[in-house]
Amino acid sequence: xxxxxxxxxxxxxxxxxxxxxxxxxxxxxxxxxxxxxxxxxxxxxxxxxxxxxxxxxxxxxxxxxxxxxxxxxxxxxxxxxxxxxxxxxxxxxxxxxxxxxxxxxxxxxxxxxxxxxxxxxxxxxxxxxxxxxxxxxxxxxxxxxxxxxxxxxxxxxxxxxxxxxxxxxxxxxxxxxxxxxxxxxxxxxxxxxxxxxxxxxxxxxxxxxxxxxxxxxxxxxxxxxxxxxxxxxxxxxxxxxxxxxxxxxxxxxxxxxxxxxxxxxxxxxxxxxxxxxxxxxxxxxxxxxxxxxxxxxxxxxxxxxxxxxxxxxxxxxxxxxxxxxxxxxxxxxxxxxxxxxxxxxxxxxxxxxxxxxxxxxxxxxxxxxxxxxxxxxxxxxxxxxxxxxxxxxxxxxxxxxxxxxxxxxxxxxxxxxxxxxxxxxxxxxxxxxxxxxxxxxxxxxxxxxxxxxxxxxxxxxxxxxxxxxxxxxxxxxxxxxxxxxxxxxxxxxxxxxxxxxxxxxxxxxxxxxxxxxxxxxxxxxxxxxxxxxxxxxxxxxxxxxxxxxxxxxxxxxxxxxxxxxxxxxxxxxxxxxxxxxxxxxxxxxx
Amino acid sequence: xxxxxxxxxxxxxxxxxxxxxxxxxxxxxxxxxxxxxxxxxxxxxxxxxxxxxxxxxxxxxxxxxxxxxxxxxxxxxxxxxxxxxxxxxxxxxxxxxxxxxxxxxxxxxxxxxxxxxxxxxxxxxxxxxxxxxxxxxxxxxxxxxxxxxxxxxxxxxxxxxxxxxxxxxxxxxxx
Numbered sequence: 106x107x108x109x110x111x112x113x114x115x116x117x118x119x120x121x122x123x124x125x126x127x128x129x130x131x132x133x134x135x136x137x138x139x140x141x142x143x144x145x146x147x148x149x150x151x152x153x154x155x156x157x158x159x160x161x162x163x164x165x166x167x168x169x170x171x172x173x174x175x176x177x178x179x180x181x182x183x184x185x186x187x188x189x190x191x192x193x194x195x196x197x198x199x200x201x202x203x204x205x206x207x208x209x210x211x212x213x214x215x216x217x218x219x220x221x222x223x224x225x226x227x228x229x230x231x232x233x234x235x236x237x238x239x240x241x242x243x244x245x246x247x248x249x250x251x252x253x254x255x256x257x258x259x260x261x262x263x264x265x266x267x268x269x270x271x272x273x274x275x276x277x278x279x280x281x282x283x284x285x286x287x288x289x290x291x292x293x294x295x296x297x298x299x300x301x302x303x304x305x306x307x308x309x310x311x312x313x314x315x316x317x318x319x320x321x322x323x324x325x326x327x328x329x330x331x332x333x334x335x336x337x338x339x340x341x342x343x344x345x346x347x348x349x350x351x352x353x354x355x356x357x358x359x360x361x362x363x364x365x366x367x368x369x370x371x372x373x374x375x376x377x378x379x380x381x382x383x384x385x386x387x388x389x390x391x392x393x394x395x396x397x398x399x400x401x402x403x404x405x406x407x408x409x410x411x412x413x414x415x416x417x418x419x420x421x422x423x424x425x426x427x428x429x430x431x432x433x434x435x436x437x438x439x440x441x442x443x444x445x446x447x448x449x450x451x452x453x454x455x456x457x458x459x460x461x462x463x464x465x466x467x468x469x470x471x472x473x474x475x476x477x478x479x480x481x482x483x484x485x486x487x488x489x490x491x492x493x494x495x496x497x498x499x500x501x502x503x504x505x506x507x508x509x510x511x512x513x514x515x516x517x518x519x520x521x522x523x524x525x526x527x528x529x530x531x532x533x534x535x536x537x538x539x540x541x542x543x544x545x546x547x548x549x550x551x552x553x554x555x556x557x558x559x560x561x562x563x564x565x566x567x568x569x570x571x572x573x574x575x576x577x578x579x580x581x582x583x584x585x586x587x588x589x590x591x592x593x594x595x596x597x598x599x600x601x602x603x604x605x606x607x608x609x610x611x612x613x614x615x616x617x618x619x620x621x622x623x624x625x626x627x628x629x630x631x632x633x634x635x636x637x638x639x640x641x642x643x644x645x646x647x648x649x650x651x652x653x654x655x656x657x658x659x660x661x662x663x664x665x666x667x668x669x670x671x672x673x674x675x676x677x678x679x680x681x682x683x684x685x686x687x688x689x690x691x692x693x694x695x
Numbered sequence: 696x697x698x699x700x701x702x703x704x705x706x707x708x709x710x711x712x713x714x715x716x717x718x719x720x721x722x723x724x725x726x727x728x729x730x731x732x733x734x735x736x737x738x739x740x741x742x743x744x745x746x747x748x749x750x751x752x753x754x755x756x757x758x759x760x761x762x763x764x765x766x767x768x769x770x771x772x773x774x775x776x777x778x779x780x781x782x783x784x785x786x787x788x789x790x791x792x793x794x795x796x797x798x799x800x801x802x803x804x805x806x807x808x809x810x811x812x813x814x815x816x817x818x819x820x821x822x823x824x825x826x827x828x829x830x831x832x833x834x835x836x837x838x839x840x841x842x843x844x845x846x847x848x849x850x851x852x853x854x855x856x857x858x859x860x861x862x863x864x865x866x867x868x869x870x
Contacts, residue, residue, distance in 0.1 A: 203753060206753035207759070210794070211793045263758075470757065471757060504755060665795065665797055665798065
């Protein structure tokens, strides 16, 4: 299950000036067209519709209620406000993805506040706000809480900038709130007092996810909240809630479709153990289960009763060993999506191959990403075992320290339906560990065999050959992530020339210079964004590109100690809003 | 000769009789390319002792909250470090990964402790200012902030100490 919201193309460059061929009479009265359009949800389809002719453009803009903006700087609040008048739901994404890995300095931007100010004026009936990689301050949350009487759903993914005060405002003022969903937040120390701020008569909550926040939450207030919210179906608590406390919440177990456990205690009495076991058996309708931290083997069996209908098991922050993991899997026959840590090792993945025939998505995260303990983690053998037992696999994220070309060739033969193939061989530029050759043939096999590939992350020792393969075969590729790879400008050129559907390209530490950058000059308006860091691009090259492309924002992030001519971090993206006005001093817009 | 007097060459701390689940690292410090990234060695080179790797910012691409699951105690480089100031009653903690260079960091420290640190020079350290920023590195030595490239600083800084200028003077000199 890919938690990313629908991607799409909102074609900002076409948004305001569309006029189709001139037909004096439309075959349909406006009301009919608008009624028909009210059934069209997908923003991709709506963008296409808006390009047909002027009256369709107008009908579309009056009937669109869900706004999706994949890059908050591609357009401005003013432009959006002029075009759309009846928005109820907004999805906004901000920072480049590499900001998740500390490559983008603090205060880079993507503050949602100016958007909220505009929404408050133009969309008073706003119901949903979904943000990804944006900054939202307490001030923003307060404005949100007080400006929209019908506000229902707040979803923050990889966002920062807020404390519990902002959340308190939401809890206190949003009478109709159905969803608070905070994922991957990078704000530390948010505090848990906000949970106690829901009014006593508040009962509309359906989705409550605060698992990533580290503040202590008052359990009694949480218990009362869960009891009175009869529609609550998603509950993901944080570390401050222990298993025996969770057990009391699970009295409402049958309602829940998604559960995130809190922390596991050091000791349980036999009575507590029994009560918790019964409570989990009560969760008959659970489809999604996530476990936090150190779910030791002693307590795992407690969860078995909840696993019969489980389709998504998230153990990505719960390091398990292969034995206990295999036993757990035996109780989850219907798994479609599994996230684990590599402490389960190849043996654990063999169990996946044996127990999870319906598996469609697998993510294996590293326990020791910085290689401090020199642990084995998983290897090509584990991946092979999964591919043999799970023919429906189409999404993989795999962190490992060794891989071979031959293994990947076999893996994609077993699973030719990959749409998302993200392989991270953790040592940069590591060759096939058996043959010592580059990993070109591995990724060549992926793109040749998996014709539907949409997202690819490459790693290991790679020459330009890999990019030749990608350019030649990956015609549906939308997202490409490249690190420590390639031999020359030609590599990047192959991508720019060969992948017509490319939308997001992120490159770091590759020998691609100005020629490579400029080879894509015709293409950049068709993609959402390009990130290039620690490559060989110079300020001269960036300036040239910027001069030629008025509808492209070419930004260079200035860092300490680089020489003046190098452009060590380049982020470029198409925009109809012009250069951004909130750029901090270390971001140069060329 | 008794087994425990078996003399051999190797880096301090290297131990060839590791537990079975530890694999030997194929890289040595000498293989670091000019940009600080260890070049991949051939599969045959397992004889050399494991050396501490240079940490690359943002690699592997794992979100920070996932990194802390593996170990609750952060002992090594980067990330949160304690900051003490001579004379202050309690310490602070900052995440040095969030700063994009020395001036960004020093400005933040000046803000946090309400003091001024002044300009760095290779010859004279932070001459002329009341305070000088120092840090404890992996070897436990007290070093002046600013001497090494930022990336190297990030991976070797274990804690920060803002010292009174008079005490810091000795740090800036190359003796």
